[in-house]
Amino acid sequence: MWDIVALSLRISLSATLIAAFFAIPIGTALAMGRFTGRKVIIMFSSSLMALPPVVVGLAIYLLLSRSGPLGEYGLLFTPTAMIIAQSVLIFPIILALTTEAVSPLEKNYRRLLNSVDASIWFRLKILIVDARFSIFTAVLAGFGRAIAEVGAVIIVGGNIAGSTRVMTTTIALETSKGNLELALALGIILVMLAVGVNSVMHIFKSLGQKYHGVLR
Amino acid sequence: MRFIIFLFMMLASSVNAERRELILSSTTSTQNSGLYDYILPMFTKDTGISVKVVAVGTGQAIRIARNGDADALLVHHRPSEDLFIKDDFGKERFDVMYNDFVLIGPQKNKTKFETLSDFFIKAKTTSLFPFISRGDDSGTHKKEIELWNIFTNSKPKEKWYIEIGSGMGAALNMASATDSYTLSDRGTWLSFNNKGNLEIKWSGDDIMQNPYGLILVNPAMFPHIKSKYAKEFANWMISPKGQKAIGEFKVDGKQLFCPNAEKEKKNRLLACPAN
The missing domain is CATH 3.40.190.10 (Periplasmic binding protein-like II)
Incomplete structure (x- = not known):
């Protein structure tokens, strides 16, 4: 039981880290950029927040299958495949929310940054650091989607006992076995887990705001 | 990459x-x-x-x-x-x-069947009850289609024939919740924990072996x-x-x-x- 919880956390936290690693800088850059097509990209990335998990699962499945382009790595039906699927799924969420969080801040800072002729890297850094609390909320939203997701991980993970079985796929399995009470109990644990992770992170967030001041 | x-x-x-x-x-x-x-x-x-x-x-x-x-x-x-x-x-x-495969149905439906073919013919001609079909290309689904084809020439297209495209457990859950009939393998049926008022309506024919x-x-x-x-x-x-x-x-x-x-x-x- 607890190894299933641990696996869920490991997979979803890894996916959140990977997605955030790419999405935060790109999202900030999108908020800064003044190039043509920027609005289209932003609109497109927010639309991707509505990506259906099963479609993501199916696409990753076809990529990782032995008959697919990345088949040689033998990643299908492994936790790695589940991490990839969740990363792809939550990348647009973190990206779009980061862009939205950074945009107003960037407007305030632009003249100041222009006046000191700041480099693009310095701008990225200062915007990410100063918008960190709102970006943090974006990352949390991504994590919430990842841990609660079942459609993609059941396709690419295969729901293998002791290997790729996570909380949500266990709930699906127990429901199909007619163990409705057990499935519901697992659901409650999942919600409590999400509440737990979120409250820990919020405590960090408010501690940070208290000691480092709020910039926005 | x-x-x-x-x-x-x-x-x-x-x-x-x-x-x-x-x-x-x-x-x-x-x-x-x-x-x-x-x-x-x-x-x-x-x-x-x-x-x-x-x-x-x-x-x-x-x-x-x-x-x-x-x-x-x-x-x-x-x-x-x-x-x-x-x-x-x-x-x-x-x-x-x-x-083997077993035919599952609600206890409250007292319709009697003489033979397996009688069930399928009655089901099709009278539309008396909903029938849940797996509809997912599984072994059980293929067997069910086979039975419709043998006894009635084709699978039903009417509204009472519900193709859910899910696993056996989901089909049994749905049959239990809606008082419907369905075809199940005996293993899943016996270990299923949400039988409600479902029961085995027919089993034992050679064609039902699994x-x-x-x-x-x-x-x-x-x-x-x-x-x-x-x-x-x-x-x-x-x-x-x-x-x-x-x-x-x-x-x-x-x-x-x-x-x-x-x-x-x-x-x-x-x-x-x-x-």
């Missing part, structure tokens, strides 16, 4: 080196019954090989193996199994076990197939020890699967699940 894959692998800390394990593509009916939880630890203890079971419908299970994503198959639809071997994807097939076959995926098609471990698994399943374990697996004191790897027992097809 390689860098990104590498990054994922690092974070997942999953070593994909040659482990003593194999992937078995199988059906929900065997998984949901709890059979694998019972017999696989014995096999792993004997051989040190762990079996990773991916449980889906028979149609999808075969598709997974055709893509080279499984080392062995344990499914229940003979024509599809034979085609799989004819197409060179399967190397060897073994009889492993069987049980044999499971174990097929080794052909390593000539996919060089990465762990054929050595798959072969060890097959040997154990048809060995007296494996066969005994299958026969001894019980839910609420009832035997779910009857081992039939030994040829002389083949003629006792329907005697066993009723025990």
Whole structure:
């Protein structure tokens, strides 16, 4: 039981880290950029927040299958495949929310940054650091989607006992076995887990705001 | 791209080196019954090989193996199994076990049937009750279509015929919630915990038999197939020890699967699940 919880956390936290690693800088850059097509990209990335998990699962499945382009790595039906699927799924969420969080801040800072002729890297850094609390909320939203997701991980993970079985796929399995009470109990644990992770992170967030001041 | 894959692998800390394990593509009916939880630890203890079971419908299970994503198959639809071997994807097939299909319906519906064909004809001509069809290309779904075709020439198209495209458990949950009929394998039915007011309406005809076959995926098609471990698994399943374990697996004191790897027992097809 607890190894299933641990696996869920490991997979979803890894996916959140990977997605955030790419999405935060790109999202900030999108908020800064003044190039043509920027609005289209932003609109497109927010639309991707509505990506259906099963479609993501199916696409990753076809990529990782032995008959697919990345088949040689033998990643299908492994936790790695589940991490990839969740990363792809939550990348647009973190990206779009980061862009939205950074945009107003960037407007305030632009003249100041222009006046000191700041480099693009310095701008990225200062915007990410100063918008960190709102970006943090974006990352949390991504994590919430990842841990609660079942459609993609059941396709690419295969729901293998002791290997790729996570909380949500266990709930699906127990429901199909007619163990409705057990499935519901697992659901409650999942919600409590999400509440737990979120409250820990919020405590960090408010501690940070208290000691480092709020910039926005 | 390689860098990104590498990054994922690092974070997942999953070593994909040659482990003593194999992937078995199988059906929900065997998984949901709890059979694998019972017999696989014995096999792993004997051989040190762990079996990773991916449980889906028979149609999808075969598709997974055709893509080279499984080392062995344990499914229940003979024509599809034979085609799989004819197409060179399967190397060897073994009889492993069987049980039978049962017709499930609500207790409160008192409609009487003289024969199995009587049920299907009545169902179609009178539209008296909803019928839940798996609709997912599984072994049970294929059997159900076969029965409609035999007794009434075609599967129904009316509104009372509901194709849900889900597993056996989902079909039983739905039948239980809506007082409908459905076709189930006996293993899933016996181990299903939300029977509500459902009961077996018909069983026992020869045509309702449900044999499971174990097929080794052909390593000539996919060089990465762990054929050595798959072969060890097959040997154990048809060995007296494996066969005994299958026969001894019980839910609420009832035997779910009857081992039939030994040829002389083949003629006792329907005697066993009723025990």
